[in-house]
Amino acid sequence: MKGKLIYLIGDLLILLMPKKAKKLAKTGMTITDRNKITLIELFMRKSLLKKVEDKSDYNTLSEFHKAYWKNKGDDFFTATDDSFEKNFLPECSFMFELLKNKLSIEEEDFNTLVEIGTGNGKVLNYLSEQFPQIDRFVGIDLSENQIIRNQKTYSKNQRLEFVAYDAFDWVNTYANKNMIFVTSRGVLEYFTESKLLDFLQQINRLGNTIFVAIEPNGVNHDLNANTGSEPYGYERSFSHNYKVLFKKAGFNLWHSSTKDSTLDHYFSYMGADNYSKKAVMVALR
Known part of the structure; x- marks a missing residue:
């Protein structure tokens, strides 16, 4: 009953203040800071998200x-500046030890590592230290403000490049074979299922590539019963079946594991490539 009332109020507010609702949708409302968003905007947000989800209009979502x-990514990265130390290092760095082991026995030489959704650049800078044999590290992010900050912060590291770009467009224009692609703690969750499949297929067509994806899944998403993607959590981002999507796109998994995180999601850790046929190395959740 309470939920219905909130949506009803939100619908009414959108009707009364259409310009405000349009601005809210245009400037972004994925993650909200309760100190910076009004109660009116919160009601509108819930209603806007529910409307598109009820219509299965996932492109708009x-x-x-x-x-x-x-528009607001740089604010989020500033507020979570310690995430690298608190979350990435203890929870995610093991994936790159596995990647080191994989590269040590590979005949392929990988000359470029691309981080999609690079944020404050700390992960990319760390990876440049961990993989001295790789010449070039590219950090892609939608936030122009954050990219400018990164370029100044890491100006002394000549192996790092930061670009403000849509990842799909960057790959289509600049990517090549022998690249390693990385996402860390939630990037692909903002792609629709069809867009993500297109993206992975696009990367597969480049030639020999590796993909390391660390992405959340909704705890209520039964990946066996529903092999497709579905919105989850407060943000209403997408819980994807990464095993299925990587396979459809022509990749083979060399690692798959999960770790519990919060009440509404856990993290999936995926390592994939498009040239080997080795059995997947699985660590059970």
Whole structure:
């Protein structure tokens, strides 16, 4: 009953203040800071998200998320500046030890590592230290403000490049074979299922590539019963079946594991490539 009342109020507010609702959707509302958003905007947000989800209009839902990261991503990265130390290092760095082991026995030489959704650049800088044999590290993010900050912060590291770009467009224009692609703690969750499949297929067509993806899944998403993607959590981003999507796109998994995180999601850790046929190395959740 309470939920219905909130949506009813939100619908009424959108009707009364259409310009405000349009601005909220255009500038981004994926993650909200309760100190910076009004109660009116919160009601509108819930209603806007519910409307597109009820229609299964996932393209619009994805555009809401894209608007947020483009316009407000730098604010989020500033507020979570310690995430690298508190979350990435203890929870995610093991994936790159596995990647080191994989590269040590590979005949292929990988000359470029691309981080999609680079944020404050700390992960990319760390990876440049961990993989001295790789010449070039590219950090892609939608936030132009954050990219400018990164370029100044890491100006002394000549192996790092930061670009403000849509990842799909960057790959289509600049990517090549023998690249390693990385996402860390929630990037692909903002792609629709069809867009993500297109993206992975696009990367597969480049030639020999590796993909390391660390992405959340909704705890209520039964990946066996529903092999497709579905919105989850407060943000209403997408819980994807990464095993299925990587396979459809022509990749083979060399690692798959999960770790519990919060009440509404856990993290999936995926390592994939498009040239080997080795059995997947699985660590059970």
